[in-house]
Amino acid sequence: xxxxxxxxxxxxxxxxxxxxxxxxxxxxxxxxxxxxxxxxxxxxxxxxxxxxxxxxxxxxxxxxxxxxxxxxxxxxxxxxxxxxxxxxxxxxxxxxxxxxxxxxxxxxxxxxxxxxxxxxxxxxxxxxxxxxxxxxxxxxxxxxxxxxxxxxxxxxxxxxxxxxxxxxxxxxxxxxxxxxxxxxxxxxxxxxxxxxxxxxxxxxxxxxxxxxxxxxxxxxxxxxxxxxxxxxxxxxxxxxxxxxxx
Amino acid sequence: xxxxxxxxxxxxxxxxxxxxxxxxxxxxxxxxxxxxxxxxxxxxxxxxxxxxxxxxxxxxxxxxxxxxxxxxxxxxxxxxxxxxxxxxxxxxxxxxxxxxxxxxxxxxxxxxxxxxxxxxxxxxxxxxxxxxxxxxxxxxxxxxxxxxxxxxxxxxxxxxxxxxxxxxxxxxxxxxxxxxxxxxxxxxxxxxxxxxxxxxxxxxxxxxxxxxxxxxxxxxxxxxxxx
Numbered sequence: 001x002x003x004x005x006x007x008x009x010x011x012x013x014x015x016x017x018x019x020x021x022x023x024x025x026x027x028x029x030x031x032x033x034x035x036x037x038x039x040x041x042x043x044x045x046x047x048x049x050x051x052x053x054x055x056x057x058x059x060x061x062x063x064x065x066x067x068x069x070x071x072x073x074x075x076x077x078x079x080x081x082x083x084x085x086x087x088x089x090x091x092x093x094x095x096x097x098x099x100x101x102x103x104x105x106x107x108x109x110x111x112x113x114x115x116x117x118x119x120x121x122x123x124x125x126x127x128x129x130x131x132x133x134x135x136x137x138x139x140x141x142x143x144x145x146x147x148x149x150x151x152x153x154x155x156x157x158x159x160x161x162x163x164x165x166x167x168x169x170x171x172x173x174x175x176x177x178x179x180x181x182x183x184x185x186x187x188x189x190x191x192x193x194x195x196x197x198x199x200x201x202x203x204x205x206x207x208x209x210x211x212x213x214x215x216x217x218x219x220x221x222x223x224x225x226x227x228x229x230x231x232x233x234x235x236x237x238x239x240x241x242x243x244x245x246x
Numbered sequence: 247x248x249x250x251x252x253x254x255x256x257x258x259x260x261x262x263x264x265x266x267x268x269x270x271x272x273x274x275x276x277x278x279x280x281x282x283x284x285x286x287x288x289x290x291x292x293x294x295x296x297x298x299x300x301x302x303x304x305x306x307x308x309x310x311x312x313x314x315x316x317x318x319x320x321x322x323x324x325x326x327x328x329x330x331x332x333x334x335x336x337x338x339x340x341x342x343x344x345x346x347x348x349x350x351x352x353x354x355x356x357x358x359x360x361x362x363x364x365x366x367x368x369x370x371x372x373x374x375x376x377x378x379x380x381x382x383x384x385x386x387x388x389x390x391x392x393x394x395x396x397x398x399x400x401x402x403x404x405x406x407x408x409x410x411x412x413x414x415x416x417x418x419x420x421x422x423x424x425x426x427x428x429x430x431x432x433x434x435x436x437x438x439x440x441x442x443x444x445x446x447x448x449x450x451x452x453x454x455x456x457x458x459x460x461x462x463x464x465x466x467x468x469x470x471x472x473x
Binding site: 185 | 308310333334335338339341345346347348349350351359360363364391392393394407411
């Protein structure tokens, strides 16, 4: 399914909003399933995207487990004497957090299906100033580059005989701080070079920009807009009728 | 710049690659049944067109990539799941983009950091760092931020981080890409001296001038994935 980038932004906005507002685990599950189906329909490379953020995923799991262990209300599931280790409310809290984050991740994967200037064009069409839209797209483009740079420096560190796994936590933090500082400094240097290159190519020399590819909504885009409205309306209706969902 | 003041240890080493095959994706093979033996005491100049697999070959030797087929062995010991740490003691690798190799806040720390973090920093190391920085013409730049050095200075610093570890073999990926004439002479002298002392060097380069400055090099060329 090929959609206009503006519709993809709409889908991302809808899914992330519902992830924040939905209060019930069943409905969070439904939203997560919707996000997953949309990723599949838009032919997003979900596994590749998840692989890239695997460290972040383990952090989410860790926070979810901590939440499960710290919330003690509800029915006791695992306990020793009077002390409750895991309660029903704790488990529910952890699962809800994991689902919420999952929805946000699956929604953001939709953005990866748009190549080139698609997102910039979409933001311009949504009346965002060109300079801001361009900055947003440059930021997105720089993220994989920073990740690659960080990985390269990590390799360089290993090639100098430092075994990070064997270091204690304080030294590990120090090493990662060391690796972050050149990446941040490098990004400042790169942004300065990019600014010079843009100036050299007469960026903003003409106030009125023309577009090589003008975005136009097609039938499928309108169909998705109607579906989004219906989906959100259904959520709102169920919430009003049953209560406590949104 | 100064001449090397300290002698290197025993550098005898053989890198053997047998039937090495590699591809980043199924559609294009980068290396196809590459077999070769790199011996210490020699300088190898690896050339080939852009995208011919030169950097890939060296990254396979360093264990930074895993071959689809074939093997790499060092001193007849096959590198199965090669440990980067073990290789780091033996082989020094200069990245094509030296920026990726520098991560400390000052030039001095760039050399001292691995020793400080592993608790091996002492007076001997301090002296060794001073000697190395002088040797590579970096004295006076101790407190400078490495990423803000000139291209040539960055490259000399990256080389210094390798030479301070007394490695037996060097792999230099496009080492003359950002250096001037004086830098090239320094680099060629460094390579020649390293080989004279028994070390082995693989230089990936398109720079004819640098190639001419290296003594008795062995020329090898990669063409469509084959040596």
